[in-house]
Amino acid sequence: MDVRLLEATDDPEELICRAARNDYMSEFVADQTFPETMAEIDGETTREKQETLISHLLDHGHFGPFEHPHATFAIEGVSRSCMAQLTRHRHVSFDVQSMRYVSFDHVDPDAVREGELVVFPPSATDPDWVGRNQKTGQVDEETVEKREEIFADTVADAVESYQELLELGMPPEDARFVLPIGTKVNIVMTMNARMLMHVADMRAAADAQWEIRGMTEDVLDLAAEWCPITFEHYEEHMRNRKNRLSP
Ligand SMILES: Cc1cc2nc3c(=O)[nH]c(=O)nc-3n(C[C@H](O)[C@H](O)[C@H](O)COP(=O)(O)OP(=O)(O)OC[C@H]3O[C@@H](n4cnc5c(N)ncnc54)[C@H](O)[C@@H]3O)c2cc1C
Known part of the structure; x- marks a missing residue:
């Protein structure tokens, strides 16, 4: 960000x-x-x-x-989830990067696993992270590695599917429906x-x-x-x- x-x-x-x-x-x-x-x-x-x-x-x-x-203010690389929260404020004026006109057909799904295009929440990689509604968040290294793997695989698969849909001629405004809420904007x-x-x-x-x-x-x-x-x-x-x- x-x-x-x-x-x-x-x-x-x-x-x-x-x-x-x-x-x-x-x-x-x-x-x-x-x-x-x-x-x-x-x-x-x-x-x-x-x-x-x-x-x-x-x-x-x-x-x-x-x-x-x-x-x-110009803000780079927050998730669409963060955007949804921010844009609830009715007295703020916004311009938001369009997913109809900006397509992510050039993004390498392997780079997505490294945090490009989709925001990785700290809880996907930090064994000590405690969420807002959790009394304790601590898990062992193995568990957090599994979390990171599932998270990275899921978002990379979604980006790959999105790119396949574009190749099959689906317009970006419709293909984007498969992208995760963590997609950066x-x-x-x-x-x-x-x-x-x-x-x-x-x-x-x-x-x-x-x-x-x-x-x-x-x-x-x-x-x-x-x-x-x-x-x-x-x-x-x-x-x-x-x-x-x-x-
Ligand atoms: C921790 C947290 C959790 C949240 N969880 C949820 C959730 O689960 N679901 C959900 O829908 N939202 C949720 N929200 C969003 C929240 O309810 C507000 O909609 C959002 O933060 C916008 O703030 P605001 O209501 O102060 O309005 P703003 O649009 O920021 O307006 C500023 C102020 O102007 C006044 N105002 C603006 N419009 C009106 C109006 N129509 N009538 C009367 N007064 C007005 C109010 O005094 C308001 O506080 C959450 C917010 C936070 C911080």
């Missing part, structure tokens, strides 16, 4: 602060410089003033201003900072599946570089709170 920031609002935290200050000023925000907009906020420097205002907004549930800055997704916190609340949590959790942790790392005051506050004060609804 590879997650990268493709494009994002420049200076997102200036935008958040401008939007929030708009709510409490008689002046027109577009007529003011940023320092003028922030003049009444506590803090020595502009950065300190931004920290004061952004923390206040987050602590008081004033989340609207966080809907203005957007970020677009590339996604582009865009969301605002408020939604990013909401997705993180749900998908970086301990009860989320390992794959979407790993993806969301990568997104959060990128968000912390893009929008540092907001996501530092989120990490320290919001991430593990109870009874969250949104974000």
